[in-house]
Amino acid sequence: MIRLWNFKNHVSKLKYLFFVYFLIIVFSSLILWSPISQVQTETQISYIDSVFTTASAFSDTGLVVKDTFKHWNDLGQAVIAILILSGGIGIFALKFFFINYLFGHKTSSFNEMKLLQTERGGTDNTKTTRLIISSVKFIFFNIFIFSIILTIYFFYAEPRHTEAMKEFLKPGKDYINPQGNFLLSLKFGIFHTISAINNAGFDIISNASLMPYYQNYELQIIFIILLIIGGIGYPAIYDIASYIKHKYRRNKEKFRFSLFTKVSLTAYTLIFVLGFIPSIIFESSSQDPFSLWNQYYIPTNASETNVDVYVKWFKEGQNLQNIPTAIKPYIDKGYIYGSNWDKSFAVIFTTFSTRSAGFATINLKHLTSGTTFIYIIMMVIGSAPASTGGGIRTTTAALIIMSMIRILFGLPRVRMFKRAINKDTVNMASQILAIAVMILIIASLILSSSFDTYGGQIHTYSQSGNANNAYTIDNIIFEVASAFGTTGLSSGITKDLNIASKIALILVMFIGQFGISSTLLVWKRKNNYKRTYEYVDGDFAIG
DSSP, X not given: OHHHHHHHHHSOHXXXXXXXXXXXXXXXXXXXXXXXXXXXXXXXXXXXXHHHHHHHHHTTOOOOSSOHHHHBOHHHHHHHXXXXXXXXXXXXXXXXXXXXXXXXXXXXXXXXXXXXXXXXXXXOGGGHHHHHHHHHHHHHHHHHHHHHHXXXXXXXXXXXXXXXXXXXXXXXXTBOOOTTOHHHHHHHHHHHHHHHHTTOOXXXXXXXXXXXXTTOHXXXXXXXXXXXXXXXXXXXXXXXXXXXXXXXXXXXXXXXOOHHHHHHHHHHXXXXXXXXXXXXXXXHTOXXXXXXXXXXXXXXXXXXXXXXXXXXXXXXXXXTTSOOTTTXXXXXTOBTXXXXXXXXXXXXXXXXXXXXXXXXXXXXXXXXXXXXXXXXXXXXXXXXXXXXXXXXXXXXXXXXXXXXXXXXXXXXXXXXTTEEOOHHXXXXXXXXXXXXXXHHHHHHHHHGGGBGGGTOSBOOHHHHOOGGGOOXXXXXXXXXXXXXXXXXXXXXXXXXXXXXXXXXXXXXXXXXXXXHHHHHHHTOOOOOOSOOOOOOOOOOOOO
């Protein structure tokens, strides 16, 4: 204990935080690896898979190698929910809230304050404790309220989806319907509220995320509200709560939002709009017979001949009066994703979900290349700093764009909301983007080793010859971006990754949640004062 205390006092706050997070992942992964956390009829998983699941839950990502609803028993699902909650809110934020606030331990050391600020508190030392208390209270209040709402909803609501989806979504096998079962509805309500408000993407509904509730728009709107609450950041939550109190008390003074809140909320909104508009254009104008907008129900195990017949019929005008006999049973089921309204709302929900959320109502493999590229960018950006999400963060993206505008218009400084931004912060934003791109490239190369062309389990068209069941490098990059943004969206390749690829994604998820700047500072050396001289300046041309 004495050595641990000395270790705590002699290392940086970031290294101590990193060390505690590492211990939590190791300890929790051992619990999930144990048979007591798994359904005994299921095949027991390897330790690397339990570490992957633990890292995914604690980083609030949502990528899984085993179906959460089927493989883990109540204990395993409870452990995952606790990891999601503690990873989203923050271990030290939770500890401070319960011990210092609820149980009346009012004194806090300087080290404790620095840990809180490092983990979730933003940059203002003077209001760190108030920010943590207000934000955690707000989150727990919403968890309580929305758990009740979702419990009632799951108890009474029937999962609604298209006729075509009924072919591959079988109740009891592919998804669980809690309708009419209060205890199951209660478990669903609590688990999915925790998962959604922490932007985790874990679900205990099905092997296809929220697809069984594809046409339950009211449920998806509830999820969107929870995703926004968890994605805007603690400082923004604190400001919003303070604004509500200010209005309630009818103070005459004008309330002023912090610069962080203004930038965070503006960036969050603009990124959604700029992501949704081109996505809906790409999808609705697609001529691909296997895209979201055009896909009829074609089984993944359909013969190559039937797939070719379908493609030919589609390209010849989709004459419903002259459907080839071989594919008529498929076409009669209609479009997989229903009406144009159904598809449009699916794009809206998925666009929101790319903001570190991870819930899906569609098979993401059916997205066009253009939309996939847009979603990759959005997942890399992620959510706000000091939020439950990951990525380079919305404020970083805003700074990079404003820095480009500064260069184009010859402005002396980056200015936002009548404030000049610190030059070091602007430079750091560019460095974060450069490192993020490097991480994406390296991790994508590692994951490419999982393709069947290199002896892996992920099918490619060159090996399988089936375009309906083949994956490309786009899907690999999408998976890595999802891990980095702690999003959890997947086109379906996670379960087929090899060990090296899983380890790479674990590291990417951890970096995405911890933040690039924080990860770099963990390994930063103390200033070296041994060299007392400096070289003459040099210069050369760059791009």
